[in-house]
Amino acid sequence: MAYYLSPSFLDKLAVHITKNFMDLPGLRVPLILGIHGRKGEGKSFQCELVFEQMGIEPVRMSAGELESPDAGDPVRLIRMRYREASELIKVRGKMCVLLINDLDAGAGRMDQTTQYTVNTQLVNGTLMNIADNPTDVQLPGSYDTQPIYRVPVLVTGNDFSTLYAPLVRDGRMEKFYWQPSKSDRIGMVSGIFAPDRLPSQVIEQLVDHFAHQAIDFFGALRSRIYDEQVRTFIRNIGLGNISTHLVNTPHQQIQLQPPSLTLEHLIALGETLVHEQDRLQNTHLAQTYLSSNHLPPPSPSPPPAEQFPFIPPNSLHLDTETPSKNEPNSLVVSTIEHLLQQAIRQGSKLTLETATPREKAGNVWRSWPWLQPPRTVTDAMAGIERCVQDHPGAYIKLIAYNPQTQTRTLEELIVRP
Structure with a gap:
């Protein structure tokens, strides 16, 4: 069966892989090629077709191997697979690449339910280190003074905006958005x-x-x-006989009449x-089950004011039309209301993330849980006010994401200390 290989996909991968095997003086070539796009568009399968046509032997990893009960195991595995690919280049005399499928599923940060572990930090740091020193990749506990072969790294995913920003910067990762024509x-x-x-x-x-x-x-x-x-x-076989028929005669050719x-x-x-x-x-049954504990008990009367204090949006002290001296970089309330209205109209889910100045310097953000998922701009503004009160002097970021594709549709820093 002859499968179709997109010329643009082949061109992008062929150029990236070939550049990494060429010695180009004075030219810094990114080691990592990030192939991202919509789910189910054939990114991984197109990669396999490129490997077959170019005679490349890939060493594969998946997102499931980027986490472990023991801290440090995933990065040790990444280094071992990279050195394995380098050894294949040396022994077999042919191009090899390291292919990591669905990187954002293993190292990305989707929403407030995603746990950011030590292994996630180490995976990001290891990939950045390999991209900066592709011929000097050491295994933990040993050091080899001899340089190894440079191995191009291909990573696939759906939403690379969830990855650690320094990893996807230009110079380390070349981005390729795959959207078939x-x-x-x-x-x-x-x-x-x-x-x-x-x-x-x-x-x-x-x-x-x-x-x-x-x-x-x-x-x-x-x-x-x-x-x-x-x-x-x-x-024809019989429902009671189908199990033994297929299992006990695995080499029997089954002929189905083509429809x-x-x-x-x-x-x-x-x-x-x-x-x-x-x-x-x-x-959305799971969302109903998980959010049932956070919903107020059914009652014709509204909840007491002391439990869920309502604060009008006009009293939100994020900023005024003229920024104050204490809050020079915060967004004005009207701008935030416009962002919220736009996100809610698109059907996006809203979440807030906070960080102290020190945490923001390290790009460490903590999710702030809503008491109840906001459905209107008024509810969202009241939630933002509570978040400001809970975290004085902190950075606050407003995030909206598509609940179906889990891709971010909005990411805006709305409060600066």
């Missing part, structure tokens, strides 16, 4: 349905109909069209997948 989408979907020999016109109409779906949606769609053949197979595909049939199956997506996004 329409021709790329048609090419990749054509590769998915290549065994079914669908006409190019049907492929194009299918892509246009589900224009907002990711590439993996079409892979799931092709898998769904074989469900009826699998049901027929189960009926006859039409555009109408594909669209109908695709709509069922979209319907399941909508039900998943609209349920």
Whole structure:
């Protein structure tokens, strides 16, 4: 099966990898290439196609390996994998890369529920150290004076704004936002349905109909069209015999009659997948369960003022139209209200983060929990007022994020001491 490889994706990776293997005097080449973009758009799969075409042997890591009960284990593993790739270059005489999939899932800070551990700090520090000294990567407890081969590092993820800022700065990481064009989408979907020999016109109409779906949606769609053949197979073998039949004869070739595909049939199956997506996004049962302990008890009367003091937004002492001497860099109330109104209108979730001047210097922010998730600008302003009272003399940052994609839509420093 010939899968589609995007020319722009191939060009970006080929140039980055080749530059890291070239000796270019006076030119500093970033070691890390960060490939980020929407979920399900084929970032990791496109990387594998590039490796196959260029004859590159990758050493792979996943986000699940970036955390451990023992502090220091993940960074030791990163250094071992990097040196392993360097040794493969030396022994096999071919290009090798270190590929870390879903870096933001292991080292990113999504929202207030994400725990920032010692291992997270060490992973960020280790990747920065490797990017600064790519030929001098040592294992803990030993030191090798001989320089090793430089190994390009490729990392994939969805939202790199959640990563430690010094790690993603220019010079250490080159950023590549992967958003396939329409021709790329048609090419990749054509590769998915290549065994079914669908006409190019049907492929194009299918892509246009589900224009907002990711590439993996079409892979799931092709898998769904074989469900009826699998049901027929189960009926022929018998529901009680299917287990022993498949497990005890693993090398037996199973022949399924290829289904006859039409555009109408594909669209109908695709709509069922979209319907399941909508039900998943609209349920929010976990949010209901987790927030039930924080909701006030059902009562026709409002809660007592001493428990939930309401402070009008006009009394919020963040700033005035003319900044005071004590608060020269805070945002005015009208600006904050505009930001809140915009975020709530977009359906974003709001959170606040605080930091003392010393913590801010080290980019250490602490989440401030809302008593109740704000639904209006008035509720949000009252919550900000309480946060200011709880943390006098602290920096306060307003953050809004999309609850479905977990990507930040707003990050604004609203209070400076």
